[in-house]
Amino acid sequence: MPRSRTITGVFLVLTAAACGAIAGGVLVMIQDLPQIRSLESFAPSAITRIYAADNTLLAELYREKRDPVPLSKIPMDLKKAVITAEDRQFYDHTGIDVKGILRALVHDLLAGGFVQGASTISQQLAKTLFLSPEKTITRKLREALLSVQLERRYTKDEIIELYLNQIYLGSGAYGVASAARIFFGKAVSDLDLAECAMIAAMPKAPSAYSPLVHPELAVKRRNIVLNQMLATAIISKNRYQAAVEKPFVAVKNPRISPAPYFVDHVKKILEAEIGPARLYTGGLSIHTTLSPQLQTAAETALAHGIAALVDRRKNSPDLTGIPQGALIAMDVRSGEILAMCGGNDYAASHFNRATQSLRQPGSAFKPIVYAHAIEQGFHQASLVLDAPVAYPGEKPGDFWQPENFSLTYAGEITLRKALADSKNIPAVRLIEKLGVPGVMAFARELGISSQLSPYLSLALGTSEVTLMELTNAYTVFPNQGIYVTPICIADVLDADHQSIWHSKQEKRIALSRENAAIMCDMLEGVIAEGTGKAARSLPGPVAGKTGTTNKYKDALFVGFSSTIAAGVWVGCDDFTTIGPQETGARAALPIWTEFMQTALTSRAGEYFDLPEGMVKVKIDPDTGKKAPEDGAGVVALFRRENAPED
Incomplete structure (x- = not known):
């Protein structure tokens, strides 16, 4: 009997100990549990949506x-x-x-x-x-x-x-x-x-x-x-x-982002501004400046242009580079980005050639030099010498001899004709007179932030810039000389529809209103009289400039109406040639023209600004002298005090 009591006692002690251990373990477990009351402030991650200017859904982020x-x-x-x-x-x-x-x-x-x-x-x-x-x-x-x-x-x-x-x-x-x-x-x-x-x-x-x-x-x-x-x-x-009895039919998920390069650009900005966590989990509504109609027009025009280039290259099997292109368009007054194509095949490459690629602009940089010259007192009838010239190089005995694309020279010609015909020698002589530092400083005022080389060759577009900053610089001309920072985001709303972020813009006067009007007139001349003649079929006033780099590695056209500016670049990512005679006028201008055909339909262009005190005079483009009313010549815009009188 005592033995039985002993066993029972031991069992009870062990049972009590086990229960105590379990109770203790449960108590520890309870103390270690997450706080349930945190659910009251729990907000599950939600989808962020990016919208175009017309509230079309562009992308979902999560x-x-x-x-x-x-x-x-x-x-x-x-x-x-x-x-x-x-x-x-x-x-x-x-x-x-x-x-x-x-x-x-x-x-x-x-x-x-x-x-x-x-x-x-x-x-x-x-x-x-x-x-x-x-x-x-x-x-x-x-x-x-x-x-x-x-x-x-x-x-x-x-x-x-x-x-x-x-x-x-x-x-x-x-x-x-x-x-x-x-x-x-x-x-x-x-x-x-x-x-x-x-x-x-x-x-x-x-x-x-x-x-x-x-x-x-x-x-x-x-x-x-x-x-x-x-x-x-x-x-x-x-x-x-x-x-x-109902069958299941899988839905075809639509392509979420019809403007993938633009969406990437928006994401990059907001990742830096509000942080990735809030961007991808906050259930935000991001309202952008993109025009779906113009984006479609941009993608279509770029696809047509690249396809035409590829077709022309079929007879040149030695061309190894893969043609690429970019197009960006923006409102000249608000700086709003309306369309952006960073390449012609996003699936093959996410690299945005409109915002990230640094390429030489060639002659598309010349308007910046000419605008600075106009600001410094030159006018359209001012004469500049178009004749061979040599400059000493960095080493003794070295010389740099710029050449015109045509290898022909016209002697003294007007600034208007020099720009319309994209003459290299006059541009170099002009920057020599103005001083390279002054042109560099002026380019900064127009929004060029990429590093520029302090050499005379800057006038020929040898310093690399992005297509976006170059196009943005051109908006100053139709915007009465006012520089506006480009923006792509109008507003960001949180899940409660409260605004939490919007683009901050810088506006400044970069060029006088009168001189901006003169630049519009000069660049109209490029299309009416010079290398941009292929765009003359467009309705309403348009202006712009071609650009071609050595060995046809880059082809550009940047231009504008009174309401919209657009830039086009064509080239190869490996910096190889895109093909013989593939100039800006041949490879880029047709893309720009096709795009602007749609842009001008949806955004009717007005005439360029004509400030008081400005007059139009018919001149001889070679001599700069006033031309007879019934004689040959071109009509150019002047300040009244600079207008040729004879």
Whole structure:
């Protein structure tokens, strides 16, 4: 008898110790649990959307494709289908399903491991929000404790709403709203019974039951859920029959970004300004300046131009480079970027040649030199010598001899003719008179921020710049001499539709209004009388300048109307030639002209600004003298005090 009492006593002591250890472990576990009250400030990551100027969706940004919606916008069929498939006792238990746990425990013991789950919706939510996915007894206990706390603190509807917005449903979809968009191409509120059942079938195995990956298996699993709903009298026999007979048709997800280079540019700016975390998880609405109509026109024109170039290169098998191109367009007054093509094949290369590529602009830089000359007192009829010249090089005995593209020289000619015909020698002589530092400083005023080389060859566009900054510099001419920083973002709204960021613009007078008008007139002359003649078919006043670099490595045309400026670059990323005689007029100007044909239709151009005190005089482009009214000549704009009188 004493021996029996001893054994009983030892058993009781051990049992008490075990219970104490378990209780202590549970107490430690409870103290170590995440704070449930943090859910009150919990905001699941949401999709950020980028919109064009007309509110067309350009892109969606996210780390998890999640689009939170209130329970009121979720169909009752979907709510009931999920509860049927995942937790039929949801409205009856207090966070854990004891019968389910015992049933699962028997299966697990028989199988010798974790084979059957018994997680309620509350437990699944607790695991998703607070715990790691490993299958251990400790994790299951923590999950159960957390689910009980959730049930005590929140209503059933609050829990199911958070669950439906948080659960992963395969194919990158987090939450039922995202799943509705990805799988069915519609808002969650528009789902029918069959679609609701298919989404409800996914939480158990999102990858296996995704209709985009395994459509037949997804339909089979959907029908099981529908059968469960019928068996529990949630749906009628007629509704069940109609739903199970409905085939699944995969939606073709549209190309989210019709302007991928532009979207990348927007993302780059906002990553620096508001940070990647907020950008990709904050559910922001980013309203941009892009015109979808002009973007389409830009992409079409660039594709046509590059295709024509590729066709011309077929007879030159020695050309190894791959032709590329870029186009950027902006509003001359607001600085808003209206269209941007950073290349002709985004899938092949994400490198943005409109904003990132530094290339020599060739003669497209000359207007900056001429504008500075006009600002310093020169006028269109001023004469400059077009004759061979040599300058001493950096080493003794070295000489630099610039040449005209045509290798012909005209002697003394007017600034207007020198620019229209894109003469190199007059541009070099002009920068020599003006001083290279002065031209460099003036280029900075026009927004050229890339490093410029302090040599006379700067006049010929030998310093590399981006297409965006060069095009932006040209906007000063039709904008009455006012420089405006280019912008691509109009406003950024948070999830509560409050503005949190917008572009900050710099505006300054870079050129007098009168001299800006003269530059517009001179650059009109390039199209009317010079290398840009191919654009004469365009309606309304347009102006611009061609650019070609040595060995035809780069071809450019930058021009404008009174409302819009656009720049086009064509070349190869490896700096090889694009082909013989592929000048700016041949390779880039046709692209610009095709684009502007659409731009001028949608944005009717007016005449260029004509300030008071300015007069138009017909002159001889060679001598600069006033031409007879009935004789040959060109009409040029002057300040009244500079106008030729004889």
